[in-house]
Amino acid sequence: MxxxxxxxxxxxxxxxxxxxxxxxxxxxxxxxxxxxxxxxxxxxxxxxxxxxxxxxxxxxxxxxxxxxxxxxxxxxxxxxxxxxxxxxxxxxxxxxxxxxxxxxxxxxxxxxxxxxxxxxxxxxxxxxxxxxxxxxxxxxxxxxxxxxxxxxxxxxxxxxxxxxxxxxxxxxxxxxxxxxxxxxxxxxxxxxxxxANASFSHAANKRLLERTEGLSLDAGLQAEVWEGEGFGPDMQDRIAAFTKRS
Missing domain, CATH: 3.90.226.10 (2-enoyl-CoA Hydratase; Chain A, domain 1)
Structure with a gap:
């Protein structure tokens, strides 16, 4: 089939x-x-x-x-x-x-x-x-x-x-x-x-964008600060790889 x-x-x-x-x-x-x-x-x-x-x-x-x-x-x-x-x-x-x-x-x-x-x-x-x-x-x-x-x-x-x-x-x-x-x-x-970019960021940003769609600017800014998911498990590795190249 x-x-x-x-x-x-x-x-x-x-x-x-x-x-x-x-x-x-x-x-x-x-x-x-x-x-x-x-x-x-x-x-x-x-x-x-x-x-x-x-x-x-x-x-x-x-x-x-x-x-x-x-x-x-x-x-x-x-x-x-x-x-x-x-x-x-x-x-x-x-x-x-x-x-x-x-x-x-x-x-x-x-x-x-x-x-x-x-x-x-x-x-x-x-x-x-x-x-x-x-x-x-x-x-x-x-x-x-x-x-x-x-x-x-x-x-x-x-x-x-x-x-x-x-x-x-x-x-x-x-x-x-x-x-x-x-x-x-x-x-x-x-x-x-x-x-090439972080899967953690993609998933977290999708959730943040959906949660804040339609909110006032001030409410959205508050959500970004207090409800954002911070940094991912590969942040240090990504920064270290970049600084070694620089």
């Missing part, structure tokens, strides 16, 4: 690949179940210090499998998809959505649950819930305005417009765009820069 989410481990990082290329990686319950299993395993895997989520074949994902939706999905519990994406979001390590081609609606909700998005120059993004008389239940209404601002989120949700990679970068949806021919090498170089 074909795996719907492939895991491939590299030196210090993991790639998860949505693997329904014949269906443009459309998202069904079975795929989400496999993603959830991988996320659960990665949560306790200290050897994997960064995760890249991407799609096989022509695109990241065309979104929720509308055929499955129309037939009525057998979801394990209410909010199960949203809960799965929250688990992905809360992994104690950086998670990058590497998006090429289509990234629509449910796929965009999945990408938004990653720490940030890097786009190939052929990427296209959109929220089409309104096109099908649907409302989001996987996180779009919460994560999209936090990423791009309320008015821009409303515009994208109300119009169901598709935007290209450059527009996505301009509004802050994606961090930057890369020519498709250079996409794999750029993602690998980005990961190398991330995993």
């Amino acid at each position: 074909t795996e719907l989410v492939l895991r491939k481990d590299f030196d210090g990082w993991t790639q998860l690949t949505l693997n329904r290329p014949d269906k443009l990686n459309s998202l069904n319950v079975e795929l989400f179940g496999e993603l959830r299993t991988h996320v659960e395993a990665l949560a306790g895997d200290a050897a994997s210090r960064c995760v890249v989520l991407r799609g096989a074949g022509k695109c990241f994902s065309a979104g929720h499998d509308l055929g499955d939706l129309a037939e009525g999905e057998a979801v394990p519990s209410p909010g199960w998809h949203s809960e799965t994406l929250r688990m992905l979001e809360r992994l104690p390590k950086p998670v990058i959505a590497a998006v090429h081609g289509h990234c629509y609606t449910g796929a965009l909700e999945m990408a938004l649950a990653c720490d940030f998005i890097v786009a190939a120059d052929n990427a296209r993004f959109g929220d089409t819930h309104a096109k099908w008389s649907l409302t989001p239940i996987w996180g779009m209404s919460q994560r999209l305005p936090r990423r791009v601002g309320l008015a821009t989120a409303k515009r994208l949700m109300f119009t169901a417009d598709m935007i290209d990679a450059n527009q996505a970068v301009r509004i802050g949806l994606a961090e930057y765009a890369v020519p498709l021919a250079d996409f794999d090498s750029e993602v690998e170089a980005l990961v190398a820069r991330i995993i």
Whole structure:
């Protein structure tokens, strides 16, 4: 039986690949179940210090499998998809959505649950819930305005417009765009820069950023001082290695 989410481990990082290329990686319950299993395993895997989520074949994902939706999905519990994406979001390590081609609606909700998005120059993004008389239940209404601002989120949700990679970068949806021919090498170089830094800091900073999002500046500064996690077990070794080189 074909795996719907492939895991491939590299030196210090993991790639998860949505693997329904014949269906443009459309998202069904079975795929989400496999993603959830991988996320659960990665949560306790200290050897994997960064995760890249991407799609096989022509695109990241065309979104929720509308055929499955129309037939009525057998979801394990209410909010199960949203809960799965929250688990992905809360992994104690950086998670990058590497998006090429289509990234629509449910796929965009999945990408938004990653720490940030890097786009190939052929990427296209959109929220089409309104096109099908649907409302989001996987996180779009919460994560999209936090990423791009309320008015821009409303515009994208109300119009169901598709935007290209450059527009996505301009509004802050994606961090930057890369020519498709250079996409794999750029993602690998980005990961190398991330995993060269301390896993302790990445995990602690993710927790701090989440705890303080939406707080006033003064409250956030207090949390940084009193709730920050200090220094990691490899601090002395890292400083010693640097001073020996200097």
